[in-house]
Amino acid sequence: xxxxxxxxxxxxxxxxxxxxxxxxxxxxxxxxxxxxxxxxxxxxxxxxxxxxxxxxxxxxxxxxxxxxxxxxxxxxxxxxxxxxxxxxxxxxxxxxxxxxxxxxxxxxxxxxxxxxxxxxxxxxxxxxxxxxxxxxxxxxxxxxxxxxxxxxxxxxxxxxxxxxxxxxxxxxxxxxxxxxxxxxxxxxxxxxxxxxxxxxxxxxxxxxxxxxxxxxxxxxxxxxxxxxxxxxxxxxxxxxxxxxxxxxxxxxxxxxxxxxxxxxxxxxxxxxxxxxxxxxxxxxxxxxxxxxxxxxxxxxxxxxxxxxxxxxxxxxxxxxxxxxxxxxxxxxxxxxxxx
Amino acid sequence: xxxxxxxxxxxxxxxxxxxxxxxxxxxxxxxxxxxxxxxxxxxxxxxxxxxxxxxxxxxxxxxxxxxxxxxxxxxxxxxxxxxxxxxxxxxxxxxxxxxxxxxxxxxxxxxxxxxxxxxxxxxxxxxxxxxxxxxxxxxxxxxxxxxxxxxxxxxxxxxxxxxxxxxxxxxxxxxxxxxxxxxxxxxxxxxxxxxxxxxxxxxxxxxxxxxxxxxxxxxxxxxxxxxxxxxxxxxxxxxxxxxxxxxxxxxxxxxxxxxxxxxxxxxxxxxxxxxxxxxxxxxxxxx
Numbered sequence: 001x002x003x004x005x006x007x008x009x010x011x012x013x014x015x016x017x018x019x020x021x022x023x024x025x026x027x028x029x030x031x032x033x034x035x036x037x038x039x040x041x042x043x044x045x046x047x048x049x050x051x052x053x054x055x056x057x058x059x060x061x062x063x064x065x066x067x068x069x070x071x072x073x074x075x076x077x078x079x080x081x082x083x084x085x086x087x088x089x090x091x092x093x094x095x096x097x098x099x100x101x102x103x104x105x106x107x108x109x110x111x112x113x114x115x116x117x118x119x120x121x122x123x124x125x126x127x128x129x130x131x132x133x134x135x136x137x138x139x140x141x142x143x144x145x146x147x148x149x150x151x152x153x154x155x156x157x158x159x160x161x162x163x164x165x166x167x168x169x170x171x172x173x174x175x176x177x178x179x180x181x182x183x184x185x186x187x188x189x190x191x192x193x194x195x196x197x198x199x200x201x202x203x204x205x206x207x208x209x210x211x212x213x214x215x216x217x218x219x220x221x222x223x224x225x226x227x228x229x230x231x232x233x234x235x236x237x238x239x240x241x242x243x244x245x246x247x248x249x250x251x252x253x254x255x256x257x258x259x260x261x262x263x264x265x266x267x268x269x270x271x272x273x274x275x276x277x278x279x280x281x282x283x284x285x286x287x288x289x290x291x292x293x294x295x296x297x298x299x300x301x302x303x304x305x306x307x308x309x310x311x312x313x314x315x316x317x318x319x320x321x322x323x324x325x326x327x328x329x330x331x332x333x334x335x336x337x338x339x
Numbered sequence: 340x341x342x343x344x345x346x347x348x349x350x351x352x353x354x355x356x357x358x359x360x361x362x363x364x365x366x367x368x369x370x371x372x373x374x375x376x377x378x379x380x381x382x383x384x385x386x387x388x389x390x391x392x393x394x395x396x397x398x399x400x401x402x403x404x405x406x407x408x409x410x411x412x413x414x415x416x417x418x419x420x421x422x423x424x425x426x427x428x429x430x431x432x433x434x435x436x437x438x439x440x441x442x443x444x445x446x447x448x449x450x451x452x453x454x455x456x457x458x459x460x461x462x463x464x465x466x467x468x469x470x471x472x473x474x475x476x477x478x479x480x481x482x483x484x485x486x487x488x489x490x491x492x493x494x495x496x497x498x499x500x501x502x503x504x505x506x507x508x509x510x511x512x513x514x515x516x517x518x519x520x521x522x523x524x525x526x527x528x529x530x531x532x533x534x535x536x537x538x539x540x541x542x543x544x545x546x547x548x549x550x551x552x553x554x555x556x557x558x559x560x561x562x563x564x565x566x567x568x569x570x571x572x573x574x575x576x577x578x579x580x581x582x583x584x585x586x587x588x589x590x591x592x593x594x595x596x597x598x599x600x601x602x603x604x605x606x607x608x609x610x611x612x613x614x615x616x617x618x619x620x621x622x623x624x625x626x
Contacts, residue, residue: 069434113611120618124433125376126573129565130614136562137607144600258558262441269438303452303554310446317439318427 028186035178044174050280050287051181052242053267055188057279059235060264062192063228065273066201067123067208071261072113072131075138076106076233078256080240082142082149085157085250088168095169095245103237109134110233111226118225121211132258139257154251157244169245177246184242185280188235193276195231200224266313272323281325344595347474352591353584354476357484358545360583362560363567364491364576365538369417371511371574372531375425375436379444381561383420383536385451387413387543388552392460402464410540417536418529425532426525444557451554459551466548483545490541491580494534507531511574563590563603566610572620582621586610 035044060073083102087093093101113134117127142149149155160168171177195201203224206214215221244250253259263286271282290305297304320327366380377383390412394405424443428436466479498504510517510527518524550556567586571578586606594602613621 067432067434069438113614116615116618120614122614122618125437126569128434128437129376129569129573130611132562133566133607133610136566137604137611140600140604140607144598144604258562262445265438265441266445302457303449306445306449307453310442310444310449313442313445314424314439317431317435317442318424321431321435 031182032179035175039175041174044178046287046291048174048177048181048246050283051178051185052239052246053287054280054283055181055185055242056236056239057264057268057271057283058185058188058192059232059239061268061273061279062195062235063232064265064268065196066204066228068225068229069124069128069265070131070229070232071128071258071265072110072134073232073236073264074135074256074258074260075131076110076236077240077243077260078135078138078142078252079106079109080237081244081250081255082155082240083237084241085155085244086148088157094167095241096167099169099238099241102241103234106233106237107230110229114226114229115222118222118229123211132261135257135261139252142252142256149252152252154249154254156249159248170248181242181246184238189276189280191231191235195228196276200227204228266309269321269323270309270312270316272326272329274322275325275329278323278325282323285324343473345592347476348591348595349588350474350476351480352588354480354484354587355591356584356587357487358480358542359563359567359587360580361487361490361538361542361545362564363571363579363583364494365535365542366564366568367571367574367576367579368494368538369531369535370568371576372507373421373425373429373528374433374514375428376440376565376573377420377535378437378440378561378565379420379447379557380535380539381557381559381564382444382447382451383413383416383539384543384546384560385552385554385557386416386447387540388547388550388556389451389455389460390540391544391547392462392552395462395464396460406541406544409544410537413540413543414533414537417532417534417539420536421528421532426528444561448554448557455554457554459553461551462547464548477549479548483548486541486545490538494538497534503527503530563606566607570610570613570621575620578620585621 034047056073056077060070063070080099080102083105084095084098087098087101088095113131116122117130122130143152146152157168157170160170161172165171171180203214203219206217206219207221207224211221240255243255267282267286268279269282270285271280272278286309289308293305293308316323322330362380362384366377369380370376387409390409391405394400394408395402400408420440420443424439425436428439466477466482469476469478469481498508506517506522506527507530509520510522510524514524517527546560550559563586567582568574568579570586571580571582586609589606589609590599590602592602593605594600
């Protein structure tokens, strides 16, 4: 498939190439080298958490950037986390198979909700509210079936030690986890990059502009939307499974429900949903902010982090809807749409 | 076979439906007129419930006066929400408006956590339970149902009988033309926001009799309110009214056979199924 490269004025080519080619290599090298130089447990833990959530936010933005603002991703994340943990505890199915199975369930759910939405032109706030029902369902089911999932008290996958840990996708070593999370995050960015530069992106951008016109121009609106929805749901379920395997504890409120869905949207919007590193930057900002406030205020910090980022979200949407990275990118490239 | 428990659940469902219909009405009104969804609607209710709690339990204000003050408080919050968040975004993409009110949701939840703590609080008013031939019907629910209906009739009369009400309905029908007809749309938006907030406040006064208030109570009512509005057709007030009772019956009767939470699950599943059958709302014509 050939990629259409828009003509750019000469003086803009250089920074763009720098951003697209050199920067990822430098950042990648630094991130790989980092834990060998500096590996205190707490910063390493923070970085792992940031990487996992960055992957989740990136997964959301894969469809979110095309105007498909879903509030159902908390549901997909919950399915990924609970699916993997339940299959492991009850059927001793290794997460190597359990994760794909949970992802498949998430995709099926995504299609069940996505199909009527794309078929009947449910878009914009309608779409957000319908998908919100999905995350509410997953939250309620996880809470209500407390005999199986432990309800709101949470759930823990059974631990194994030693070599069997590989089979159980459990690593006691934070270094291992760091590289796993780093790899997953990088793959997440790669997937998003591929989607952004595919024919699908052109179709979806056209759909976001005007569905009727896109349909008339020969775009299969339903199919294109469902493809990107399924992809995004599968990635998010994977993020849920990662979270579960790393934290070894999940509860309905931390992996599903509206709060998680909104949290994904917040972080992605603050960073910028139209640029590749946006959701990652959003994750760094929100998680460091929450941790910083927690350390600063101690246990009195309950609520302060949300107070700050609720305000931030409102301020960003009003004054900087393209997000931090998006705004910076526009400055650098003179308002051109980001790659 | 006649089942007394089923009848009891059905009656409780009707009573719950009244309150849900009131919740949906405020949201529908705001959506119909201003074309924004207040995702933080249930959090406004939560603030109203805290208002009631502090006025009644801490400052010992008589219940009715406290109710009036709480309604005024939430109406003011509605106006503030419009002025600070919605007005700057009126011409932005609809989804940005929704996300901004999502930010307000997080803000209000956090504000309540910081200000009031995460303890569950209640008024400590025990309402009597009425016993009719082996069925138990809570007086609080009956009162809520009656007040909700009265509130809805009030809004209906206001919209249909007054000049301002007519202007509000006209704006909802055509946003572009009405300013040319001499209607000050900014003023109408403010009035609508105040009424929307006031209805949330009224709901708060009724809910505080039945539920403990805590910073996350909004998450209990929020999703269900949005689903009722979508099921009835966003902005369609009669649709929302019907949908509220359908939902309440499913929750109540579903909760009879299994846990109450499963009642909610059934209602949500019903909602998604209905999206296939009637994507534009219960009362809308099929596309």
